Amino acid sequence: MTHPYIPNAEPGVRAQMLAAIGASSVEDFYADIPAELRLARPLDLPAPLTAEHDLVRHMKGLLDRVTDTEQALSFLGHGCYPHHVPAVCDEVNARSEFLTAYAGEPYEDHGRFQALFEYVSMMGELLEMDVVNVPTYDGFQSAGTALRMACRYTERSKILLSAAVSSDKMSKLRDFLAPDIEIVLAPVGEGGEITVEAFDASYAAIYLETPNVYGVVETRGRELADLAHTHGALLVVGADPISLGVLAPPASYGADIACGDIQSLGMHQSYGGGHAGYIATQDHEPLVAEFPSRLFGIAPTKVPGEYGFGDVYYDRTSFAHREEGKEWVGTAAALWGITAGVYLALMGPQGMRDLGETILARTRYAMDALAASVTVLHRDAIHFREFAIEVPSSAALLDGLREHGIYGGVALDDRTVLVCVTERHSIADIDLLAAAVQETL
């Protein structure tokens, strides 16, 4: 039987095509594969569900065995955030023309180039920086690449890295920077911000995140930028772009490279599948030369007034020069860039400001509400979206809350739980959490 996805498996067509080529069977084309490498049996796979209905039933059977964050009240964050996704974001990224496009030239995929150019341009406004890449895989990769860029640019191989970074991201950075870059950790002070004890001209960069892993907004960016610059190093800042309607963009206090994840800008949680990374710098050629990623730029066409697009400085890339290019470039997460562009266009400056103020206010409200029953860490610091609490047992608290239908937060260790509050959490939701925490303890 011809499978619905394979038109030419139909025996009549197959025979016609073989005859046209002058081949007796498809086996002829496999003659270069030695017999000892041929699999002499069928693959051991489950029987096919060829009928779409049967497949739907099977998948539903699996996918019904989950309880998602709409069925439970969830305060889970720690790198993947439950922000509201406007319906228009879903509408645009589900369009066949975007969803199934790939590598069309700037002519046949003019829309893709323009949409991605607009995404980087809106990110540029949010970040107050002139150069933003077409998305890389995620915030882990963007941080790793940003730090490698800083090392190549300064021709140094040591990084001062904030310890207020998630352990998963730290794991990635250690692996990615391992061969030739030394990582020195900057400890977290009592207030929840990083502290720099010693710094000199052997360092390529200071890396900090804001909000950091505890949700704390770092307030000494300018001071750290000055310190880095005094020693010929760069300041690299990981910032969640959704905070930048209210928080100062890293460039405004002297950051040389900004990086981070755009999952918060219109992507669903999708079990962690909605991530994409951004990297941004000013338009300074030697630094632009260190981007491995694609950069899309605007260019004239032969018709005056018409906008065309293309790759900026393609010669940097591994596509052009294999191992002589910068790191590598390949398929990453471009569609999420287009989606984040839709998100930023929907929000506009006022929406980003309103959103930031709502999140700041509700985070503070939640900290105050929980402080009645648990220790809230770094209470005097400014928090955006997340905060840490100290409890007798993280596991006991979270298990207890789950019995109330609440995913209460992420255990950072045996006694510390990270709680996430966004614009999706109403005051009533937060009150419910506070009551359940009190009851559970």
Next chain:
Amino acid sequence: MNTTESFAELPVTPKPPLRRFHQARWDEPIIFELSAPGRRGIAVPEPGAPRVELPDSVSRAQPPKLPEMSQLHVLRHYLRLSQENLGADLNIDVGQGTCTMKYSPKVNDRFAAAIAELHPLQHEDTVQGVLEIYWRLERMLGEISGMARVSLQPGSGSAAIYANIAMIRAYHAARGEARRDQVITTMFSHPSNAACAKTAGYEVITLMPDADGLPDIEALRAAVGPRTAALMITNPEDTGIFNPRIREFVDLVHEAGGLACYDQANANGILGITRARDAGFDLCHFNLHKTFSTPHACGGPAAGACGVSEDLAPFLPGPVVAFDGESYHLETPPASIGKVRPFLGVTPNIVRAYAWIMALGAEGLRQVAETAVLNNNYLMHKILQIPGASAPWDRRRVEQVRYSWQELSEQTGVHSEEIGVRAADFGVHYWTSHHPYVVPEPFTLEPTESYSKEDLDEYALILAHVAEEARRDPEFVKGAPYNQTVHKIDMTPLDDPKEWAPTWRAYVRKHLS
């Protein structure tokens, strides 16, 4: 006057030999040009709690200059841009060789959407269905590759290549063999094999093709030694040629103490036919967005999978999924290289790839492979009939072919890239190849199993037509496109730091003020 003239009697232009196509052209402004102060596209909830005052050191001084637009106008803008775009669902998408674009079944998108509100750090008890999908897909890809264990964490094919090289590095380090500082690859393996190895700190040695188009085995013999960490190779290579001596390559590297790593980006034609592990490879990777049909999405989100032998299993990125007979759990391999990506990878694509394999089964996968190879050889037969087109090395091909327009180019002065742009005027995509152009005036086609005989005939007809145009009127072909959203682009400013404009604010500063 007869007002009831029947449609059948209306004069109809005879159907032209080639499809009449014109890409949408909306003269769509850059989004900033659509902005008007005070408009908004979406409202957000009021705080409902006291405002937080921020100190100047962290407070944004000026609002970002984002566009201000109502919701309909945002939607309209993006729908217009979507129309000015040629997705695989719309065209005969056989023109991006080395990156198999196949049909992504629509029903799989629904499965992917069903997990939209799952958080990756939920308790295992609340995500058993998704963990089961991971567990089952890991085992299916293990069976397809012959490998002992699989990780689905990498975010793409290239990220999986990087994860593989990171495991190779960790494996040698664990055995006290850190002196192995060279990686051998081949010119027709994807650039990421060379580039990832370099990023991971290795010196890269590239084998060039011999007179038969195969990677030169004598060059390999000369290259392997105590410094060899690994061979990273694609087979069939991007030429479409399967290397029949692949086992010898693997053995040579093993004898020298290195590992053999198989880039299976081009696996589509060999599913169920031959397996990485059976040729002795220690590691391999797949691109789920290619071989296993997840959509390409303008260049991602993609997803990759790493498969490894028992010896390498302890080094896999973690966590992977374990099953105790009753429930599914996450576990981190003992010597894991750690996280290569947040959480468990690109789950929507894991779900899609799983559903695709479930829809096909063993027999279906074999049909996929055989049909992809048949389609490729059929298309090659048609292309080679076009005067001026050739395929270097008179050898069999598996799932794709790297062709050359060298003869046509010498005769007409028209380059491969220009032929591709003109072909787009007929509504199809066409790609040259990665640099450097080892095959002169290259173009690389990979039909996959998704396209019908009629599709392949039409594609070949378009290329034949453009080749004939190049002979008749080369300047016309060089002036293309004519049926696209925009006209020929002047690319020179994109390489000039004084002129380039990677964002609108850079453009405004350099060109409008």
